[in-house]
Amino acid sequence: MNIQERLLxxxxxxxxxxxxxxxxPSIDAHNSEYVPECWQRRPWISNFDGSAGEVIVxxxxxxLWTDGRYFLxxxxxxxxxxxxxxxxxxxxxxxxxxxQENARGKRLGIDPRLVGVGRAKVLQNIMTSIGxxxxxxxNNLVDDARLELGESITLPSAKAFAxxxxxxxxxxxxxLTWLRxxxxxxxxxxxxxNVLDEIAWLYNIRGNDVEYNPFVISYxxxxxxxxxxxxDSNKLSAELINExxxxxxxxxxxxxxxxxxxxxxxxxxLDERSASFWMLQNATVSNEVLLQRSPIVYRKAxxxxxxxxxxxxxxxxxxxAMISFIYWLEQNWQSGVDEISAADKLEEFRKAQSNxxxxxxxxxxxxxxxxxxxxxxxxxxxxxxIRDDNLYLLDSxxxxxxxxxxxxxxxxxxxxxxQQRHHYTLxxxxxxxxxxxxxxxxxxxxxxxxxxxxxxxNEYLNYRHGTGHGVGSFLGVHEGPQKISQASSNxxxxxxxxxxxEPGLYMDGEYGIRIENLCLVTExxxxxxxxxxxxxxxxxxxxxxxxxxKKLIDISMLSSEDKMQxxxxxTKIKTKIAPNLKPELQAWLADQLxxx
Numbered sequence: 001m002n003i004q005e006r007l008l009x010x011x012x013x014x015x016x017x018x019x020x021x022x023x024x025p026s027i028d029a030h031n032s033e034y035v036p037e038c039w040q041r042r043p044w045i046s047n048f049d050g051s052a053g054e055v056i057v058x059x060x061x062x063x064l065w066t067d068g069r070y071f072l073x074x075x076x077x078x079x080x081x082x083x084x085x086x087x088x089x090x091x092x093x094x095x096x097x098x099x100q101e102n103a104r105g106k107r108l109g110i111d112p113r114l115v116g117v118g119r120a121k122v123l124q125n126i127m128t129s130i131g132x133x134x135x136x137x138x139n140n141l142v143d144d145a146r147l148e149l150g151e152s153i154t155l156p157s158a159k160a161f162a163x164x165x166x167x168x169x170x171x172x173x174x175x176l177t178w179l180r181x182x183x184x185x186x187x188x189x190x191x192x193x194n195v196l197d198e199i200a201w202l203y204n205i206r207g208n209d210v211e212y213n214p215f216v217i218s219y220x221x222x223x224x225x226x227x228x229x230x231x232d233s234n235k236l237s238a239e240l241i242n243e244x245x246x247x248x249x250x251x252x253x254x255x256x257x258x259x260x261x262x263x264x265x266x267x268x269x270l271d272e273r274s275a276s277f278w279m280l281q282n283a284t285v286s287n288e289v290l291l292q293r294s295p296i297v298y299r300k301a302x303x304x305x306x307x308x309x310x311x312x313x314x315x316x317x318x319x320x321a322m323i324s325f326i327y328w329l330e331q332n333w334q335s336g337v338d339e340i341s342a343a344d345k346l347e348e349f350r351k352a353q354s355n356x357x358x359x360x361x362x363x364x365x366x367x368x369x370x371x372x373x374x375x376x377x378x379x380x381x382x383x384x385x386i387r388d389d390n391l392y393l394l395d396s397x398x399x400x401x402x403x404x405x406x407x408x409x410x411x412x413x414x415x416x417x418x419q420q421r422h423h424y425t426l427x428x429x430x431x432x433x434x435x436x437x438x439x440x441x442x443x444x445x446x447x448x449x450x451x452x453x454x455x456x457x458n459e460y461l462n463y464r465h466g467t468g469h470g471v472g473s474f475l476g477v478h479e480g481p482q483k484i485s486q487a488s489s490n491x492x493x494x495x496x497x498x499x500x501x502e503p504g505l506y507m508d509g510e511y512g513i514r515i516e517n518l519c520l521v522t523e524x525x526x527x528x529x530x531x532x533x534x535x536x537x538x539x540x541x542x543x544x545x546x547x548x549x550k551k552l553i554d555i556s557m558l559s560s561e562d563k564m565q566x567x568x569x570x571t572k573i574k575t576k577i578a579p580n581l582k583p584e585l586q587a588w589l590a591d592q593l594x595x596x
């Protein structure tokens with residue numbers, strides 16, 4: 001089925017509802033970044049399958065907005081006969097501006113499950129100001145178009161499972177007690193949750209409904225005297241249902257959520273940033289609503305001691321898998337290894353580690369020019385054979401019971417040219433500068449971002465993505481609220497937060513470079529830091545323990561501070577990782593770590 005047929009089916013639905021413009025966001029009803037296959041609406045209507053982007057369809061044309069990470073990918077996947085790519089200047093869709101300028105007197109249709117509370121108000125104000133109308137529809141028109149074309153839409157049915165205090169550091173009962181304290185402090189009777197990682201964290205539950213994310217499609221409603229999980233009970237074993245009941249959690253059907261909250265006659269807390277307009281509509285039927293950030297967002301980001309130690313354990317396993325893969329690749333690339341088979345082999349090495357529950361995202365395996373596509377995904381049509389005459393970028397991660405990993409390394413299997421070594425070392429210097437940062441309480445990621453970019457900026461180079469994102473504990477590989485980016489977050493980095501450190505450089509049509517470690521924010525225990533009137537002071541602990549590409553480092557570009565830092569990092573790798581490797585891998589690793 002081609003895009004023309006799909007657009008025609010959607011426009012038939014639009015005309016049936018007397019709509020001129022229809023908005024197709026990337027997210028689902030749970031504000032997810034990684035959307036289950038059943039709700040992959042924007043990829044279905046556009047062919048663009050990057051993780052960020054938004055579509056507007058009119059009766060005679062269609063538009064896709066996406067950010068700089070996906071410009072090359074979108075150009076390759078969109079059919080220019082039917083679509084215009086709209087390049088965003090930042091990371092937020094700029095569709096509102098287009099609507100303001102192009103929708104005068106028109107009727108704009110939205111699915112309220114896919115539009116947040118604040119955004120719905122903005123869209124309503126825009127349409128009113130230009131003499132248009134915002135239509136809030138009961139059905140999703142892309143879903144209706146899929147059904148019209150004979151497709152079926154079935155929600156996932158994977159089994160859910162519990163995780164326990166030994167892994168999470170806290171019982172379900174303790175987390176409910178804490179959350180009820182937050183309700184009392186904010187004079188609320190209930191909090192309604194739709195974000196899947198928050199529900200998974202709160203109920204100590206994991207599942208397999210969402211690819212790469214151990215989540216269960218559900219809603220949650222927690223009150224001062226009750227806790228309800230709206231979920232398909234077929235996903236739950238009798239034992240799990242009993243365990244939840246023992247902690248005071250009642251199971252109700254997923255479809256009952258809206259009806260239940262509509263009859264409460266209470267004060268309901270909704271997250272102003274993630275709750276959908278549909279949730280607000282149903283909550284306000286008989287309730288007072290408190291719109292405020294969910295307290296789970298920050299509590300989940302601050303890993304406790306058990307979660308922090310779990311992250312260290314997960315990264316030791318991941319380092320063994322990565323180093324085993326790198327050694328294998330160096331020994332076997334001449335046999336015709338391509339981007340897909342390389343990614344598959346790395347997954348094999350990860351599966352050999354205990355407690356792996358799958359990958360944490362789709363592996364980015366890009367050789368030569370494919371590596372310059374920031375969020376590239378290899379396909380049978382695009383996959384290149386990995387050779388020794390260019391760079392190979394590999395960004396991957398695993399979901400272990402103990403924690404979530406995300407690592408990027410860039411390799412050269414032959415003899416790199418001077419420019420490649422120069423570019424790689426610029427990226428490495430930025431990576432090192434950020435890794436060794438010391439910063440005071442109250443510092444946000446945007447205050448540190450330039451440390452990673454400065455070596456590139458000095459040569460008028462840059463990269464079109466953030467420098468760091470938060471990471472969950474056997475949850476999402478992308479987790480807020482913390483980040484390191486040029487974009488403002490206003491979120492101070494605090495001990496217990498895990499963030500990535502991943503500067504890069506992308507030469508379109510040639511190669512890409514990215515170096516990524518995950519880091520744990522820790523408090524500096526030095527006496528001077530403790531006694532300072534300006535503290536407390538924080539630093540980053542590298543969780544990722546895999547050497548950089550030896551042959552790509554131009555040692556002459558490194559400062560003495562850079563060299564000392566690499567030596568310290570490599571000493572940690574020798575101590576933590578080498579004992580877990582086979583003898584031939586230990587010998588290979590020793591050579592890689594012998595840099596100076």
